[in-house]
Amino acid sequence: MTEFHESGKTNDxxxxxxxxxxxxxxxxxKALSDPTRIRILHLLSQGEHAVNDIAEKLNLLQSTVSHQLRFLxxxxxxKSRREGTSIYYSPEDEHVLDVLQQMIHHTRHD
Structure with a gap:
């Protein structure tokens, strides 16, 4: 049974x-509440991409993609890695992508 303390905290x-x-x-x-960030994360869930590649595939301005990637x-x-003059982005943690994929599945489910 959960006990409540004077502080409002529990022992659970x-x-x-x-x-x-x-x-x-x-x-x-909040990050997942923006359609552009959802599109970027969904694309990155399929593999690593450079900023210009993301912009091209999602039909976005490179400055928009860079801004959203900085937020994420x-x-x-x-996370990012530099190769020459290009910066490649990939998911930092699969947990958030799992939540995103579950939400996409949930909204598409009849």
Missing amino acids: PAVDLDEETLFLVAQTF KNLRLV
Whole structure:
């Protein structure tokens, strides 16, 4: 049974969420609330891509892609590597991609 303390906390780690965790979860869902970022993450789930390749495949301006990738990188949702003059992006963590794929499946499900 879960016990509540005066602080409002419980003795159950499955129930308690610290402020930092709550903030990061909210920021992650904020990242997933933008259609452009969803398109970029979905494309990256299929493999590593350079900025100009993402822009071309998604019919977006390169500056838009760079801006969104910076946002996603700050949240550690994507990572990058440099090869010559190109920067290639790929998912940082499969967990968020799993959530995204589940949501896509959910919305397409009849």
